[in-house]
Amino acid sequence: MPSEPPALHAPARLLAAVEHLNVTVRMPDGEPALILDDVSMNFASGRCVGIVGESGSGKTTLGRVLAGLPGPGLTVEGSVRSHPRTGFMFQDAVSALNPVRRVSWQVDEALRARGVPRAERAALRLEYLAMAEVPEPEALQRRYPHELSGGLAQRVLLATVLAGQPELIIADEPTSALDASTQSQIVALLRRLMDEQHLGIMLITHDLAVAAHTCDELVVLYGGQIVEHGPTDQVLRTPAHPYTAALLRALPSFDRPPGHLMPVPGAPPRVSSDRPPCPFSPRCERATDLCHLERPRQIRRTGTTVLCHHPIGAPA
Numbered sequence: 001m002p003s004e005p006p007a008l009h010a011p012a013r014l015l016a017a018v019e020h021l022n023v024t025v026r027m028p029d030g031e032p033a034l035i036l037d038d039v040s041m042n043f044a045s046g047r048c049v050g051i052v053g054e055s056g057s058g059k060t061t062l063g064r065v066l067a068g069l070p071g072p073g074l075t076v077e078g079s080v081r082s083h084p085r086t087g088f089m090f091q092d093a094v095s096a097l098n099p100v101r102r103v104s105w106q107v108d109e110a111l112r113a114r115g116v117p118r119a120e121r122a123a124l125r126l127e128y129l130a131m132a133e134v135p136e137p138e139a140l141q142r143r144y145p146h147e148l149s150g151g152l153a154q155r156v157l158l159a160t161v162l163a164g165q166p167e168l169i170i171a172d173e174p175t176s177a178l179d180a181s182t183q184s185q186i187v188a189l190l191r192r193l194m195d196e197q198h199l200g201i202m203l204i205t206h207d208l209a210v211a212a213h214t215c216d217e218l219v220v221l222y223g224g225q226i227v228e229h230g231p232t233d234q235v236l237r238t239p240a241h242p243y244t245a246a247l248l249r250a251l252p253s254f255d256r257p258p259g260h261l262m263p264v265p266g267a268p269p270r271v272s273s274d275r276p277p278c279p280f281s282p283r284c285e286r287a288t289d290l291c292h293l294e295r296p297r298q299i300r301r302t303g304t305t306v307l308c309h310h311p312i313g314a315p316a
């Protein structure tokens, strides 16, 4: 029998897509307010898509909608197609695990859900723990979540996700509670598993540096809108949206002397029923009267899309 072709050469498959997705919450005054505003994008096997943006931009809400778990009181409109084999990794791995069950039980739960017979579970469990690079899985499987470090808990969570044989993994800030070196190990592991198993990954992060090292594509969210979307290199090297450019200037860098960080001026937008046609316009150095009066249209450039009346590279 010829062996299977290497996963790296498998053609990309569409795993999830949202089109014209609006997510609305009703404000205390009864008026609806948008948390996600006309979001369209898709996820394919063998690709890591980074969702970046400040706190409150709607990153987690997008992940939750794809998971079929929008928050309480939210109205979802538009088309949402997601794959049944989608796995989720959360920011706080220790609290995502069942506190009163050993590691072995946590992985077995995913195996039970897949209908794996009891006799086969122990061997498979060790395989998934090893795949998630849990050291000494034989001994570690007997521990409880509170006995694990943050990095180890995240690896155990990853093992439980892998045991569900996902095709798409939605990782919501999986490393933000970890130190920098554990962070890079976990994202490198995710990336390697993705390449080997031809998974799709949606990596939700507020950390552009993590996204830069891990993702093939970047989606920049601002006030619930995709303001820029394209190949990671292109978005980071030649940002077209003033917000992307401002986020990049706010990154700490060894080249900049101490005290020369440039935070994005102003405050992120609040969810509100009354917001400007371009939510970034109050903070934008390129804004003109048009931006305060008219909603921008999405502009397609080679490889990227940008939602702006005055993208960088065009006259302000």
Ligand SMILES: Nc1ncnc2c1ncn2[C@@H]1O[C@H](COP(=O)(O)OP(=O)(O)OP(=O)(O)O)[C@@H](O)[C@H]1O
Residues within 6 Å of the ligand: 025, 035, 053, 054, 055, 056, 057, 058, 059, 060, 061, 062, 071, 072, 073, 074, 206, 270, 271
């Ligand atoms: N169920 C809900 N009811 C009311 N408001 C909500 C609900 N879910 C989210 N929001 C609001 O929607 C906005 C976007 O939230 P979301 O958690 O998606 O942002 P985020 O970009 O993931 O932020 P962070 O990086 O802080 O996690 C926030 O202002 C949040 O308070």
